[in-house]
Amino acid sequence: MDIFLIVLGAILMIVGILGSVLPILPGPPLSFVGLLLLQFSSKAPFDLRFFIIWGVLTAIVVLLDYLVPIWGAKKIGGTKAGSRGATAGLILGLFIPPWGLIIGPFIGAFIGEFINSSDLNISFKSALGSFVGFLAGTFMKLAVTIGMAFYFVKALF
Numbered sequence: 001m002d003i004f005l006i007v008l009g010a011i012l013m014i015v016g017i018l019g020s021v022l023p024i025l026p027g028p029p030l031s032f033v034g035l036l037l038l039q040f041s042s043k044a045p046f047d048l049r050f051f052i053i054w055g056v057l058t059a060i061v062v063l064l065d066y067l068v069p070i071w072g073a074k075k076i077g078g079t080k081a082g083s084r085g086a087t088a089g090l091i092l093g094l095f096i097p098p099w100g101l102i103i104g105p106f107i108g109a110f111i112g113e114f115i116n117s118s119d120l121n122i123s124f125k126s127a128l129g130s131f132v133g134f135l136a137g138t139f140m141k142l143a144v145t146i147g148m149a150f151y152f153v154k155a156l157f
Contacts (some may be wrong), residue, residue, distance in 0.1 A: 034152060043155050051076070
């Protein structure tokens with residue numbers, strides 16, 4: 001049973017790291033479940049405080065992942081049209097990995113703002129804010145999932 005839990009936990013860690021970059025997969029929650037699975041094996045080195053800290057970090061990163069791109073677009077002067085365009089660009093970008101995932105939100109925010117205001121400067125600024133927000137969210141998710149993977153591997157050895 002230990003081998004099954006460890007292998008399944010390792011798979012969830014890998015998928016969690018991939019999910020930090022691919023928006024269709026919930027990266028940090030999957031990595032957190034991987035840590036939980038390891039806890040149920042004989043390699044259970046973690047205490048309740050450890051899980052509370054990583055659980056809170058996971059929840060914060062998941063929440064910020066939705067808020068940071070919107071905040072980035074609004075901070076630079078974007079509107080809801082830019083945020084919706086960034087979301088549509090992200091979804092369409094899934095079909096053109098990996099560049100579509102990076103450029104899709106930028107192009108989507110640009111088109112959304114341009115349709116809304118017909119001003120190239122506002123459209124570009126909003127798109128840039130959305131893109132920076134998307135990158136910030138991705139880096140936050142990667143940092144958390146790589147941190148969890150580090151403790152997972154450390155517990156095994």
